[in-house]
Amino acid sequence: MLLTLAVLFLGVMGYGYTHKSEFSAQAADLSRRVIGDENTARVEAWYFRVQDRIDRTKYRLLGGDTDPFAIEEVVVQFVKQPPQQVIDITLEHSYDFGPELPPPPKPMTPPETIPLRDTLEAGEGVWTTASLPRTSPDDPVLMRTFIRPDKSRPYALVGVLLMDSRRVMLHMVGGTADPGGDRGVKGPGVIPQDDRANLIAAWNGGFKGPHGGFGMVANGKEYRPLRNGLASIAVMQDGTIKMGEWGNDIAWEEGMVAVRQNAVLLVRNGEISRRVTEGNDTWGYVNVNSAEFITWRSAVGLTRDGNLLYASGNSLSAETLAKALYAAGAHTAMQLDINTPYVLLGTYFPQPDGSLTSQKFMDTMSDNPGRFLKSQERDFMYITVDETRYRNPTPAAAR
Numbered sequence: 001m002l003l004t005l006a007v008l009f010l011g012v013m014g015y016g017y018t019h020k021s022e023f024s025a026q027a028a029d030l031s032r033r034v035i036g037d038e039n040t041a042r043v044e045a046w047y048f049r050v051q052d053r054i055d056r057t058k059y060r061l062l063g064g065d066t067d068p069f070a071i072e073e074v075v076v077q078f079v080k081q082p083p084q085q086v087i088d089i090t091l092e093h094s095y096d097f098g099p100e101l102p103p104p105p106k107p108m109t110p111p112e113t114i115p116l117r118d119t120l121e122a123g124e125g126v127w128t129t130a131s132l133p134r135t136s137p138d139d140p141v142l143m144r145t146f147i148r149p150d151k152s153r154p155y156a157l158v159g160v161l162l163m164d165s166r167r168v169m170l171h172m173v174g175g176t177a178d179p180g181g182d183r184g185v186k187g188p189g190v191i192p193q194d195d196r197a198n199l200i201a202a203w204n205g206g207f208k209g210p211h212g213g214f215g216m217v218a219n220g221k222e223y224r225p226l227r228n229g230l231a232s233i234a235v236m237q238d239g240t241i242k243m244g245e246w247g248n249d250i251a252w253e254e255g256m257v258a259v260r261q262n263a264v265l266l267v268r269n270g271e272i273s274r275r276v277t278e279g280n281d282t283w284g285y286v287n288v289n290s291a292e293f294i295t296w297r298s299a300v301g302l303t304r305d306g307n308l309l310y311a312s313g314n315s316l317s318a319e320t321l322a323k324a325l326y327a328a329g330a331h332t333a334m335q336l337d338i339n340t341p342y343v344l345l346g347t348y349f350p351q352p353d354g355s356l357t358s359q360k361f362m363d364t365m366s367d368n369p370g371r372f373l374k375s376q377e378r379d380f381m382y383i384t385v386d387e388t389r390y391r392n393p394t395p396a397a398a399r
Contacts, residue, residue, distance in 0.1 A: 111329025158313030158324035169386035179209030180223030202372035205379035206262035231334030266322035267333035301333030
């Protein structure tokens, strides 16, 4: 009987460990209600230290993956083409074709990555369009690479998605509960049906509303007031994306339609911020220094050319996440949410019947990217293809 109970106990513990990401969100919320936010943060700090030791030992004894995209999935994508018009031109007539059209805009040029170690893995720091929707090597809308920013943790892998800001539109969606539910401001929590035909990627937003009180405005609502001194990403009505410290680098202006704030900048003016190692309420709302938590983290950034970046990875501190973004060419960057299962990026491929096939950006991400096609309690961001500014650029926007 004792042996049977021992086997059952080990089985339950093993199942709980392998499926821990499925229960972590519910467990954390329950813990905050029972023992409070501060004590929950202390428990999380202890848990992350133990998990980090396990990961280090496992890698030392068994090795592990050092490429987040090593397992490729073949995804067939179908993009509807407009009907071709046949024009009959004979030599018996002359035609006036009007003024000569301007040359097409230049394809996106990815930033040059900065190596953070002497020996790089195959593909590390190399931009590719493999397995990404609506894109090809000679006409990239999206590109990706990966960075290993922590020499003491070779298994800490940061996947980076680069998006041509001229050809995509960034959208922010307030969740039905966060970040403004406690203030009585609920968001739609869904991607509008009209946007789904052009949807190509979606990812998590920032911290929960009460956890730091970081501001958000979107969907015509103020979910939380915008505050000076915080890292902020903003979207203008014409699709332009701005990022910086609120009240210093950027501020509210006419034509601004959405803003999300979260902690302080990771990268500023092309340099890693000296504030990435600050503790206390800089990186959250509790006295425990969450900047040092070794866990999954995510972030958004802008390159010097103004192209959008999303980065996420495992076993990261705020500092190593900042290093990865800096190495990937971020001129400005800010952290979003942390911990599994919150960190998730999905890419979407249109099918002939009008449906969408979803795919995780990194296989090690814990949740299903199809979740962004359903109602969400927490805020998130997504991009759609929109080439209005790309095909008809203003002189200042042409690159």
